[in-house]
Amino acid sequence: MGVVDLVNALLGLMTPQILFSVLWATFLGIIVGMLPGLTATMGIALLTGLTFQWESANAIVILIAMYVGAIYGGSRSAILVNIPGTPANAAACLDGHPLALQGKAGEAIGIATTSSFLGSTIALFFMAFFTPYLGQVALRFQSFEFFWLTLFGVLICGNLTAPEDPLKGWIAGFIGLFLAMVGMDAIQAFPRFAYGQVDLYGGLSMIPALVGIYGMTEVIQTTVEAQRQGRIVQVRRVLPRIRDLIQNWKNIIRSGLIGTFVGTIPGVGENIASFVAYDFARRASKTPEKFGKGAIEGLAAAETGDNACVGGAIIPVLVLAVPGSPPAAVLLAAMWLHGMRPGPLLIIEAPNYIYEVSAMFFLASLAMLILGLSMVRVIVKILHVPTAILMPIILVLCAVGSFAINGRVFDILVMLLFGIIGYPLRKMQYPDAPLILGLILGPMLDENLRRGLILNEGSLMPFFSRPICIILIIFILMTLFSRSAILKRTMHALKQSITSMFRKKIT
């Protein structure tokens, strides 16, 4: 049944206008992803403002194509220049660039392209056929579950994006949650922290804040640190060898599953997915010593993982209105702007929308495969553009993108201020993703906590007694205390006692 719905959705998108949009947006995405300093999140945030006036299906397909293209595009610069175009492609540098130095740049690009496509296909399978079932589970979510879910999202995101120092990740997340409190609250419409500024009554606009954190911060960082470009390696044959793909089938499936799973974790994103997939591939490899020296297995795992994560990150956007990655957060904001209502009720109000988004994702992935294998030399030429030329153009685009949604110059100021705050935060190792996730989930946390308390006359019992709440609380505690030595020892002892029950006793 799902297959028929997916095919119908795909046929519905087969209009010249949509196909043309998919092609140009994927192409633009590849360029954005490929240029160091321009990220998928920034690309989607900019395009959201620019396509705001467009018909919603066309606008959303453009954003998804930009997302898919940008996450893939970063592998180009990773392979050719040893600079990951986006943070998601950092793992691709490890084996991609050594392959290029061995004269196999084209081959590496071919493997990265096909692996990315296969990763997307695995994620598509889950997005199209499992999301409706997850939607059924999401229907059981009430205010209590949503409160814990938002809290879990911010904490796990802080934990995973700041692995060296989770405290900074959590602080960033809570600052994001607090900034979301600015403006009129959802229950009594009381203006909070607005100080009489009418522009602040509606809250801090999401897109200018996102453009500021990802776009303006990058402009400042690149300018201040005067980043230079690396030497670009020559490209020859691009089509991958079938033999390489067949030899890697287990690796690709495993990395696709890992990528999709990591994608569904709130706010975590593609950079973690690619490293986790890479790590698993190295552990499973018969020749782990070749990793880091130009192993096709490593490159295939990293690229399958990050592109599968794109699909995985869209799944919670659709069923829970909780983004799986920073670019998915912008996508969620864009869906809201276009009048969509992703969340648990989507499965009742617009069940076909899941298939439509899946079909859009498939078209974008197909465009990525075609463009990725065919326009290599043309696209590589763009890498020659100096960042000092590119960054001021990005600054102007950030201003245009921020202004476009509400037509307020105030939003440009918001964008600039977020850029100014974002740079020192980044330098002090506060991750961007929890801040943005907090900003997006803040209203959900506020509304659901207070609504849950109002409905139960201040009783906290439902927050701690419902089954899904208990599961989420356990997850939160595990996130908070995952590094505690006591917990580690307890878990180890528990594991030992369980395994010892099944072990043969030697007498």
Added chain:
Amino acid sequence: MKQKGMPKADFIMGLILMAFGLLAVVESVKFPTFKKDWGGFYAAPGFVPLILGITIFGMSLALFIRAIRGQGYKIIPGKDALRNFMRSKPVHRWCLAMLYAFGFFFLLGHIYFYLAAFLVLFAFMFTFSEQKTWQVLIISLVASAMIYLVFTKIFLVPLP
């Protein structure tokens, strides 16, 4: 426990965030409670910001204590360090980037968008790129014209 990176930066950031958390708490308490119409304090618009303020304060206190343990309180720079900081190229680049970005912002609405865009592009590229002046002039002219035309004619986006 492993010593975490930058204690000096954490010390300053801990102080700033503690002040921020405290301010958030004080401001949240000032909000009306709507107790009569909505039941209890939990319905007040300041309830969640208050919890968030307390949490931010608590976490920044942990950061602050950790920074003190790492001797992050030794933050007063010597004369040489201050001089080096003032003379460092990244600081100059940051100041100039801010000047151009805010200059662009203040020009918007006062002069035509494409003129403001041209000025900021030219100033930025002239200062930071290694291209010749005539190249910078042509690139900024073409780029500002392209941005104006693409967004007003194709994307139909209103420009500031």
